[in-house]
């Protein structure tokens with residue numbers, strides 16, 4: 001192992017932050033690190049809205065399902081998949097932009113995720129903590145309006161950043177044998193391996209919550225997947241110009 005791998009493997013989401021400020025220079029540096037991520041066909045299809053306004057922060061916290069840290073974190077960033085500036089690039093060359101392809105939605109969303117993860121690692125390497133906030137997609141239309149997002153953009157997730165005021169344990173991940181297959185997708189051993197992993201997750205939750213949360217990974221996932229997953233997203237994305245074809 002080396003220091004980078006150590007850092008990556010010590011990630012845990014932080015949901016409580018100290019008052020120690022994060023400077024704009026730091027944020028800019030983390031964003032530059034984000035921009036250094038690979039980007040599909042050089043499209044650079046991620047824009048970030050840094051939300052400083054206290055009222056907007058309160059609204060975002062509420063829309064994200066009353067997640068207080070969205071309001072309280074020193075820094076809150078909204079990562080947006082952005083094909084809007086590509087229209088501008090086409091206009092600059094009197095070219096008609098063919099938009100709305102599912103492929104473009106995928107590449108812009110992937111770009112955002114890679115960008116954001118670089119931001120996260122950069123911040124963590126400087127001793128900060130982060131948590132992603134997918135909860136903003138609960139009210140993706142209100143978020144887009146509040147941030148005045150143009151067409152061909154959508155808010156993928158938010159991210160809280162700040163200095164940690166908690167020290168949670170690292171959450172155990174699935175065994176490598178479940179996620180890394182050789183030559184073909186062979187899941188023969190997966191049920192057995194996941195049952196073992198379930199014990200580790202149950203223990204993790206028990207320890208973390210002082211015995212209050214007693215749940216395995218497969219239990220958590222099977223509970224979650226019995227509920228609809230933000231069914232408004234398809235029509236919302238289509239209304240922004242994505243997923244037309």
Ligand SMILES: Cc1cc2nc3c(=O)[nH]c(=O)nc-3n(C[C@H](O)[C@H](O)[C@H](O)COP(=O)(O)O)c2cc1C
Pocket residue numbers: 011012013014015064067131132133134135136157170171
């Ligand atoms: C795209 C994305 C969205 C997430 N949304 C939320 C969220 O809205 N609220 C939250 O508390 N955590 C959120 N998380 C954090 C996950 O719950 C967390 O990463 C996962 O449980 C693993 O825990 P760890 O990050 O501590 O290792 C999100 C993570 C990702 C990658």
